[in-house]
Amino acid sequence: MVAMIVLIAIVLLILFWGVGAYNRLVSLRNQFKNAFAQIDVQLKRRYDLIPNLVETAKGYMKHERESLEAVIAARNQAVTANAKAGVDLGDAAAVRQMAAAEGALTASLGKMFALSEAYPDLKANQNMMQLTEELTSTENRIAFARQAYNDGVMQYNTSLEQFPGSIIAGMFAFRAGELLQATESPEERKAVKVTF
DSSP states (O other): OHHHHHHHHHHHHHHHHHHHHHHHHHHHHHHHHHHHHHHHHHHHHHHHHHHHHHHHHHHTTTTGHHEEEEHHHHHHHHHHHHHHHHHHOOOHHHHHHHHHHHHHHHHHHHHHHHHHHTTTHHHHHHHHHHHHHHHHHHHHHHHHHHHHHHHHHHHHHHHHSSSTHHHHHHHOOOOOOOOOOSSHHHHHHHHHHOOO
């Protein structure tokens, strides 16, 4: 009888341990998904600002049509890549593609701002000044949201790799999250400089 009670107690302990480990992994996964959602909110804000910025610049930068179209094309690619990554954050290729598209958008914005330096009337335009201020603020928010996301992914991935999480992760097919990293291109690694 005592052996049966001990056996039941051991089974219950293992069961509670397994449920606790599983719930911790689910909680950590949901935290990094929420962190990605916060990035998504800021990226949407950024994507919404860019067409207004380009429209404002068009009136002044008539001879720079190619650069302005490159910004819009990069924005559209970033929107598509972000949507694809948001569907499955476990898809490492989609997250890397999103990071690369965001890097390309940042580079094209940087080129546009560099070209805008040659247009003093554009720099003095109140609407342009307000839009660049909002874009700068949004870029800072994106950076903080990416940091929170990477922290969440790191904590989740660590729990997946450590015992006992590795056992539960294997049993229930938990997949590691992909960190958002800077791209390899030196051009894309440069920060957007917004000065007016």
